[in-house]
Amino acid sequence: MLQRTIPIAILCLSGVIMIVAYFVSFAVSWSETVNVWFNILSAVAFVLGAGNLLAVNLEKISSRRPGWAYAAITLVSFFFMLVVGLLKLGAVPDPKNPLIHFAGDYETSASPYGWMYEYVFSPLTSTMFGLLAFYVASAAFRAFRAKNVESILLLGTAFIILIAQTAAGMFLTGWIPQDSVFAVLRFDSLKVGITEHIQTAGMRAITIGIALGVAATSLRLILGIDKSYLSKN
Amino acid sequence: MTTTQHNAGGSAGGSSFLARLGNLDRRWIFLAMGLSIAVPTLLKLRFPEYPSPMSKATFDAVESIPEGAPVLLSFDYDPASAAELQPMARALVHHCASRHQKLVFMALWPLGKQQADKTIETVLKPFHPEYKEGVDYVQLGYQSGNEGVIKLMATNIPAQYPTDASGAALKDLPLVAGMRDLSSFKLIASISAGYPGAKEWVQYANGPMPDAFKVVGGSTGVQVSQLLPYYPHQMEGMLVAVKGAAEYEMLVEAKYPIAQPEVIGQGRVRMGPQLVAHLLMIGLIVLGNIAMVAGRSRGGAR
Amino acid sequence: MMREIRERSRSTMLLAATAAAAIAIPCCIALAEGAGDAATPAGAAVAASDSVVRTDRGPLAIAIVIVCGAVIGGIMLARTGRPLKIRRLAALDAVDEAIGRATEMGRSVLFVPGIQDMTDIQTVAGITILGRVAKTAAEYDAKLEVPTCRSIVMAAARDAVQAAHFEAGRPETYNEGNINYLTDEQFGYVAAVTGSMVRDKPAACFYMGAFYAESLLFAENGNSIGAIQIAGTAEPSQLPFFVAACDYTLIGEEFFAASAYLSGERDQLGSIKGQDFGKLLAVAAILIGCLLATVGVFAPEGAIAHAAETIKTTFGG
Incomplete structure (x- = not known):
């Protein structure tokens, strides 16, 4: 019962606040609070997603399902980027604080994280987007x-x-x-x-x-x- | 009789061949498309461009704000659509910097921040060395929350961005220290590949305060139909895909020449392959229709 | 019986109270605006932003009252028990055929609920349609795969599919392993889904939700494997791609109507009627505006031209 009532109550309250805030000045801060909570929840959802990704791919590998090697590559890539990014491994030291490791710049292509972004991730996603040109041509030919x-x-x-x-x-x-x-x-x-x-x-x-x-x-x-x-x- | 039969057979053979073209293996289409892009790219084919009203309106919108006024640049795309959008981002940053606008960079897409960083590294730092971080430009970076980020910024920027991307408190950065909400800007430019992007900036920033600032947008070709209803009232200017970027580059370069023209000439470079690819598509469409007619005539003869 | 009637009347009263509250706020604003002075729109906006009630947004408040009122009116009308005639949608009629074909061929059914989170109303509509597809798949004992781009969508999809299996009377066939989260990254998701399409060759593909550049990548791959494809989205820029490459497409508002249509609940069907009434009002407003503006061109100084300009500045911004 509560599993359905509470979410509906939250949805109803948030929805009404957002409508009211558009018309009533003092309610703007309420809508800001709703937005801040939404932003926090969407950030937490990244963690939830990572947990599910792990569970699904580990299950694939352990049961040797077809394509388990792809699951292994996914997990290795995932952990590599996670560890390198979180620990800022190989980050370029910050000139103002050269002794503080975590002040370093890890997004430049001189660092492993930046290099992976620049020379692996970026070309891969561009390739996928580029495929559209080919599919548009074949769809146009047919349609x-x-x-x-x-x-x-x-x-x-x-x-x-x-x-x-x-x-x-x-x-x-x-x-x-x-x-x-x-x-x-x-x-x-x-x-x-x-x-x-x-x-x-x-x-x-x-x-x-x-x-x-x-x-x-x-x-x-x-x-x-x-x-x-x-x-x- | 034999001749007649032979002719009929030949005609039927030709018709059969044309009809079969209707079911052409799509790998041949992929090959032709690959060549139509690769060859002009390698040959560096370039063609003259003529500014469209939308590109000119974008240029005029930037020109119409006071020199030195703050501009918000939202990089709402990722590397996937960078080929289409990065050229216009470069030209826009060069245009704004040439007019000494104060620049605030941000991103609604997780990887938009990196695209903004790239633009700062390739355009702002080398060609406008007078720009000092925190004073003349600020990189706010990415915040999750999609349009929620815009909504909060519309009323309270420090609540959404307590610090910039490097972790410095906004109150310590002269450029943004006194900024309360989006009305602090004279122009908001969103270069976007989809959701959230220019449309959300119009709906959630321009909608609540239509007279506070101007909004211009850059968009991928496929997304432009969604933005057209907002031009020219809610969105004063719009750059449409690579062609829009190429036209805008010409306008910017004509008034604000740059030491290395190729830095803001990527849009024009990409228009060569686009021309050949479009001609190929027209050819394919014509071929498909010929095949359809041939197939019908074969069906009719039977 | 009495209890049912009591519950029904209580629910109607609750709906009416909530509706009244929702409508009362914009109404007050509309009245407040009427009491305010007639400044220029720009000046009014600046002055209004400093006051407690944003009087400059009065026209929008009126529009909200009308549209919401129409929808709530439709729902309440449906509760009176009047017969509701809703146009059949070919795309929804084809759902059974597509799943039946997949069952006969011994292949799976693929359902892609778009690439946005549950905050996008299209995803919610897509999940509702998923419930219906899952129920049919459960009845036919067809394998249904739902790869998702957001973890929260995966959780919602699992709930919807599980509930569908219960409704179909086959809870034992529910397998949550068929509903997976892949990645938030748009093209990473596309690569994973299209890869599985090429390998597993599903016989029926459903694309219901918010789609962007990936729409054509999905639809063309589905076409190449000979699957029956049914799409639905409210992203106008992607509709041409789905129309070109899919067998059936739910266009824009049809997609939202579909989720209500499939639910079969009178309340939801009533809301479609209210939505149609809103559309009728929009058409009337457009016609009146066009008429006034056209007449105004011939008499630019006349009252009609002035009226057209007033409407344009008030509602058009």
């Missing part, structure tokens, strides 16, 4: 087919934006004078027209719908009507 009027419009818009987003747009239509009646046919003008009018209008419509959805869902949570995020036991 942009002129099957009906709507898809032809989509195709035409994609064509204009793809051209206008590069120097090719100016190369092809840059010769049309800005002040002529045909200036609207310039790729840069077409792009501005599409993004600032058509796309923004569509996006506003979707955003209004989403905002109303968020408001309704938030209200369901604050009023304790939607309890799906809580255990039923």
